[in-house]
Amino acid sequence: MNRVLILGGGFGGIAAAHRLKQKLGNEVEVILVDRDPYFMVGFRKSWALTGESTLEAGQKPIERLSRHGVDVMRGMIESMDPREKSAVIDGKEIKADALIVALGAELNPSVVPGFAEHAYNVYGPKDIPHAEKALSEFKGGRLVIGIFGGPYKCPPAPLEMAMLIRAKFKKNGVTASIEVFTPQPVTLPILSQASCDAVEGRLNEVGIHTFGHHKALSVEAGEVVFEKRRMGFDLLLGIPPHRASKVVRESGLIGESGWVHIDPRTCETSFDGVYAIGDTTHVPLANKKALPKAGLFAELMGETVAERLADIFTGKEPTAQFSGEGGCYFEVGNGEAMMIKGNFLSESGPLIELTNPSKEYYDQKVKFETDRWARWFG
Numbered sequence: 001m002n003r004v005l006i007l008g009g010g011f012g013g014i015a016a017a018h019r020l021k022q023k024l025g026n027e028v029e030v031i032l033v034d035r036d037p038y039f040m041v042g043f044r045k046s047w048a049l050t051g052e053s054t055l056e057a058g059q060k061p062i063e064r065l066s067r068h069g070v071d072v073m074r075g076m077i078e079s080m081d082p083r084e085k086s087a088v089i090d091g092k093e094i095k096a097d098a099l100i101v102a103l104g105a106e107l108n109p110s111v112v113p114g115f116a117e118h119a120y121n122v123y124g125p126k127d128i129p130h131a132e133k134a135l136s137e138f139k140g141g142r143l144v145i146g147i148f149g150g151p152y153k154c155p156p157a158p159l160e161m162a163m164l165i166r167a168k169f170k171k172n173g174v175t176a177s178i179e180v181f182t183p184q185p186v187t188l189p190i191l192s193q194a195s196c197d198a199v200e201g202r203l204n205e206v207g208i209h210t211f212g213h214h215k216a217l218s219v220e221a222g223e224v225v226f227e228k229r230r231m232g233f234d235l236l237l238g239i240p241p242h243r244a245s246k247v248v249r250e251s252g253l254i255g256e257s258g259w260v261h262i263d264p265r266t267c268e269t270s271f272d273g274v275y276a277i278g279d280t281t282h283v284p285l286a287n288k289k290a291l292p293k294a295g296l297f298a299e300l301m302g303e304t305v306a307e308r309l310a311d312i313f314t315g316k317e318p319t320a321q322f323s324g325e326g327g328c329y330f331e332v333g334n335g336e337a338m339m340i341k342g343n344f345l346s347e348s349g350p351l352i353e354l355t356n357p358s359k360e361y362y363d364q365k366v367k368f369e370t371d372r373w374a375r376w377f378g
């Protein structure tokens with residue numbers, strides 16, 4: 001029987017494991033490895049930060065995938081060898097007929113001097129309860145949300161956090177300026193200038209000011225240091241620089257972008273039988289920008305690889321391809337959300353639309369989570 005080893009049980013890994021079992025049932029052995037016992041959608045972090053919910057309320061045990069026939073293994077992946085399609089997990093080597101690398105992106109706050117001492121890492125689950133407490137106790141003043149590097153997960157998420165915090169402050173009668181800085185020229189470079197202007201205009205309307213071309217060099221007590229200026233803050237919420245996980249960096253799979261380069265349609269790496277999906281990959285678009293790191297894309301890539309492997313294992317020509325179609329929700333408060341969506345892999349350049357905010361998109365966002373819970377863990 002063919003064995004597929006899936007490294008990482010987040011969006012991409014789970015989707016691949018689930019689809020493989022759906023297609024092949026007992027005809028395939030699927031081993032899914034993760035160091036964490038739970039799956040959680042990324043936007044739970046925004047809700048936990050603003051005190052709308054807790055992280056725990058959004059966690060589902062990965063072990064439940066065993067109901068679908070997946071062998072779920074909890075452990076630390078120490079290394080992998082793409083030539084051998086193998087990995088070492090807690091000292092034990094596992095070999096497979098196909099390897100799917102779905103290890104996401106690692107947060108790297110230590111490259112910014114002063115970040116750990118002076119900023120709350122709002123992408124790190126351990127820091128979020130502390131950040132939530134600091135926000136709840138914030139009596140007013142200057143709140144800064146800093147994007148300390150790119151690419152980072154879910155590009156609209158820091159802006160979503162700003163909008164939700166603004167709504168929370170309004171409700172609690174807290175007077176504060178909110179500023180968001182980014183090293184990129186604009187807040188959402190994947191959008192057209194007109195759509196970017198629309199987003200930044202909407203932020204401005206509620207007193208959220210954005211600063212592009214702001215690459216932070218370090219953080220000191222009460223100040224972020226840039227090359228040409230300093231920005232004061234009373235409370236600093238930071239999105240740390242991201243990088244590929246250590247195991248991936250040491251595997252020989254990394255391309256010059258610092259991420260795994262794949263065939264965008266098939267997710268094949270340069271090693272036979274080795275695939276990479278989701279946040280660990282770099283997918284260039286026709287306009288030279290990169291595919292945003294989003295759970296939906298990780299999931300679609302995982303399903304594509306599963307479909308292809310199912311065909312290969314049953315002697316058929318694989319035809320499934322990653323469409324690059326989808327998007328990310330951008331919650332704006334008052335129970336409304338916008339969506340940034342479209343065909344990112346269009347050959348003439350990404351065809352991306354920014355929708356107006358609506359209750360319908362907010363409801364879709366909530367359903368995005370509950371649908372996956374039902375499908376994977378029900």
Ligand SMILES: Cc1cc2nc3c(=O)[nH]c(=O)nc-3n(C[C@H](O)[C@H](O)[C@H](O)COP(=O)(O)OP(=O)(O)OC[C@H]3O[C@@H](n4cnc5c(N)ncnc54)[C@H](O)[C@@H]3O)c2cc1C
Pocket residue numbers: 007008009010011012013033034035036041042043044045046075076077078102103104105123153154157245247277278279280293294295296297298327328329
């Ligand atoms: C605030 C926020 C909001 C977001 N909102 C959205 C949204 O609205 N829509 C959307 O589509 N996306 C959203 N995202 C992005 C989404 O969460 C990620 O893009 C998605 O999780 C990527 O999936 P992945 O499978 O590539 O990686 P992950 O889901 O990160 O999974 C990687 C897994 O690998 C495991 N792992 C890593 N290294 C090791 C190791 N050495 N040993 C064992 N296990 C290991 C990790 O524990 C993890 O479970 C958001 C993200 C954030 C932070």
